[in-house]
Amino acid sequence: MKKILVTGGAGFLGSHLSDRLIAEKNDVLVADNFFTGSKKNIEHLINNPFFEFIRHDVTFPLYVEVNQIYNLACPASPIHYQHDPVQTTKTSVHGAINMLGLAKRTGATILQASTSEVYGDPEIHPQTEDYWGRVNPIGIRSCYDEGKRCAETLFFDYHRQHQLQIKIVRIFNTYGPRMALNDGRVVSNFIVQALLNKDITIYGDGSQTRSFCYVDDLVDAMVSMMNSPKDVLGPINIGNPAEHSMLELAEIILKLTESKSKLVFRPLPSDDPKQRKPHIQQAKDKLRWEPKVSVHDGLKETINYFKKVLGT
Ligand SMILES: NC(=O)c1ccc[n+]([C@@H]2O[C@H](COP(=O)([O-])OP(=O)(O)OC[C@H]3O[C@@H](n4cnc5c(N)ncnc54)[C@H](O)[C@@H]3O)[C@@H](O)[C@H]2O)c1
Numbered sequence: 001m002k003k004i005l006v007t008g009g010a011g012f013l014g015s016h017l018s019d020r021l022i023a024e025k026n027d028v029l030v031a032d033n034f035f036t037g038s039k040k041n042i043e044h045l046i047n048n049p050f051f052e053f054i055r056h057d058v059t060f061p062l063y064v065e066v067n068q069i070y071n072l073a074c075p076a077s078p079i080h081y082q083h084d085p086v087q088t089t090k091t092s093v094h095g096a097i098n099m100l101g102l103a104k105r106t107g108a109t110i111l112q113a114s115t116s117e118v119y120g121d122p123e124i125h126p127q128t129e130d131y132w133g134r135v136n137p138i139g140i141r142s143c144y145d146e147g148k149r150c151a152e153t154l155f156f157d158y159h160r161q162h163q164l165q166i167k168i169v170r171i172f173n174t175y176g177p178r179m180a181l182n183d184g185r186v187v188s189n190f191i192v193q194a195l196l197n198k199d200i201t202i203y204g205d206g207s208q209t210r211s212f213c214y215v216d217d218l219v220d221a222m223v224s225m226m227n228s229p230k231d232v233l234g235p236i237n238i239g240n241p242a243e244h245s246m247l248e249l250a251e252i253i254l255k256l257t258e259s260k261s262k263l264v265f266r267p268l269p270s271d272d273p274k275q276r277k278p279h280i281q282q283a284k285d286k287l288r289w290e291p292k293v294s295v296h297d298g299l300k301e302t303i304n305y306f307k308k309v310l311g312t
Pocket residue numbers: 007008009010011012013014031032033034035036037038056057058059071072073074075076077091095113114115116170171172173174175180
């Protein structure tokens with residue numbers, strides 16, 4: 001049985017990852033400070049003898065004995081990471097240093113949940129892992145983008161300097177049950193607005209595209225990456241290459257929820273990327289992974305979750 005630490009395990013992705021790791025008979029320790037995570041996301045695990053929770057901020061060192069570390073702690077949506085940008089950078093950078101230090105002491109393999117935001121507003125499309133990105137270092141998204149870039153740097157330096165077993169996945173937009181209601185991410189925004197029959201807010205003209213990966217597919221990829229051969233370090237893009245414009249997404253959600261909501265248009269926020277689509281050949285070749293869940297099926301599950309949360 002492996003002892004596995006999941007930082008940020010009370011969050012959206014971390015709680016699904018913890019479910020999977022426990023189902024696969026591992027001993028799971030979640031460390032989270034509940035900045036954006038919630039007890040609700042892990043309450044079903046609390047009495048499981050193979051689950052343990054510790055309230056901990058990763059910007060401080062943590063002394064535990066583990067075989068694997070999934071480092072997910074970090075607010076992920078612009079509303080949350082811009083709320084306290086200094087803390088966001090600290091979480092990415094100090095958090096990475098602390099978790100890498102822990103991996104160094106215990107000999108654990110450590111996986112970093114990086115992000116497509118490291119590509120910034122990209123000039124190439126779709127983005128391959130060897131593209132270095134186009135990131136504004138002083139904008140309002142920089143605390144997250146540059147924090148995550150610096151974490152990747154630290155992972156590679158710990159690997160080169162201290163021979164740590166590292167793994168980096170660059171996650172593209174992922175959605176599913178347990179996304180926070182209030183985080184302003186497009187899928188949760190549209191679904192909540194549609195279920196409440198409120199106006200659906202589209203930023204810009206709605207032609208900007210995103211690719212959406214269902215959480216179960218993402219968890220498959222993270223676990224495959226963690227258990228991949230030693231020479232597979234990444235970064236590897238994980239996402240669903242099927243591209244949808246914001247208008248298209250809004251229309252699918254309106255249909256699935258049978259909502260009466262109307263579309264309203266608002267100015268595009270600063271530094272908002274126009275297009276985002278993963279190139280996933282490396283994941284296919286090295287992890288034998290590709291997404292399986294269609295946007296319709298994934299959205300149906302997510303809508304059912306939000307119906308329960310909203311009581312609609
Ligand atoms: N969901 C996505 O589409 C997406 C895309 C790219 C990357 N990611 C990355 O995946 C990870 C998880 O994202 P998510 O969508 O589950 O977000 P989330 O906000 O639901 O989860 C993040 C978790 O980290 C915790 N946390 C934040 N700061 C912390 C700190 N200093 N110490 C301890 N815990 C802390 C939060 O309380 C929360 O439980 C993040 O690192 C994020 O950058 C997510």
